[in-house]
Amino acid sequence: MAMMKKTCGFATFLMVLIMNSYSVNASSSSPQAIKGVYYPSWVSSNLSPSSINTKLFTHAYYAFLTPNNVTFKFDIEQTQEAPLLLNFTSTLHAKNPPVKTIFSVGGAAEGPVLFSRMVADSSSRSHFILSSIEVARKFGFDGVDLDWEFPQSPEDMENLSHLLDEWRGEVKKEAKATCREELLLSAAVYYSADTFLSGPQRSYPSGSISKNLDWINMMNYDYHGGWDPTLTGAQAALFDPKSNVSTSYGVESWIRSGVPLSKLIMGLPLYGRTWQLKDPRSYYIGAPAVDVGPGPDKTGVLTYSEIVKYNKDHKAKVVHDIETVSVYSVAETIWIGYDDTKTVAIKIGYARALGLRGYFFWAVNGDYKWKISKTASKLWSL
Secondary structure, rough: OOOHHHHHHHHHHHHHHHHHHHHHHHHHOOOOOOOEEEEEEEOOOOHHOOOOOOOHHOOHHHHEEEOOOOOOOOOOOOHHHHHHHHHHHHHHHOOOOOOEEEEEOOOOOHOOOHHHHHOOOOHHHHHHHHHHHHHHHHOOOOEEEEEEOOOHHHHHHHHHHHHHHHHHHHHHHHHHHHHHOOOOOEEEOOOOOOOOOOOOOOOOHHHHHHOOOEEEEEEEOOOOOOOOEEOOOOOOOOOOOOOOOOOHHHHHHHHHHHOHHEEEEEEOOOEEEEEEEOOOOOOOOOOOEEOOOOOHHOOOOOEHHHHHHHHHHOOOOEEEOOHHHHEEEEEEEEEEEEEEEEHHHHHHHHHHHHOOOEEEEEHHHHHHOOOHHHHHHHHOOO
8 A cells, every 4th residue: 555655646746747847848948959868889789870769869979989198189090980980970860860969078987087187288188179170070970078077176177167168269260160060069077066075175167168068968877886885776866865966956056056057968877776685675775785786797787678677587576766766676685776767757857847958868778669768758849
């Protein structure tokens, strides 16, 4: 009986949020919604660009390219990347409907040091900027996305501001000189405008971001994971009554920073994180755990598609948690926290009610039969 009440409350909350978002958006004009998705280059062997359902997205990000760590230029010709880039842009531009293509620079695996070195000097910034524009034009991209995870100091944030000012200036100059449309500039950023969980207190340069970037992709996920294997956690919780580690806090911090709503894109994960419970009878969010759960190379990460299969194969119990707007499944000692169509629907309602520009997914290979992508796209289009 208690479970039934919880389900009814979840459904009611969902409908209220979505209906509110309709009323807000019906009476306001806004720029084209962004429905983005990242395409990791390492999935190309089992998911080609031609397999992407472009009816569900407006922008696709090729992830990742990395500049040379000495010259800070892109050495594409010295790698096997060139044919992949050309195939990515030509394929997605030719599909019906076409999508805009953007190449993303960096990523979590790159770490923060390379970019910190690059932005610290005007000459290296210039080399990076001019090379990024050259690559975008040569391979037919519509823009460039900076995924610096993450600036580590106030000096990094100040130098990021210089980079964005100079980058936009060169993009404008190049477009005018060639009579072409300006390249799009975006950045994948920390879930919050202030990075307060580790290191010195520092804030993103919201003024420069607002002036120079077309939008930012807020990474509203990875709140909990294998770096803390002792407690389960909702890795992309919309709300967290016990802390500021939540999507609602992050989004609202970016709004408070002054970045326009038209430049805020909410991040949604197409993967979950896993733990091995200490006691299978205690399986709530924050329950004691002893290690990460299943996932390739002991990462404790499964794509949504893998989670659907795991839940079915192991007859897992699936629980929707209204307090955090998240879902988790339990099968014996294995605990998996993730998002599904229900939680994503609520997040879309939340983002629309606030007036955000759109959303993006990490990453395209994670969905199960496009179910979550279809849910998000349909609800944003209503």
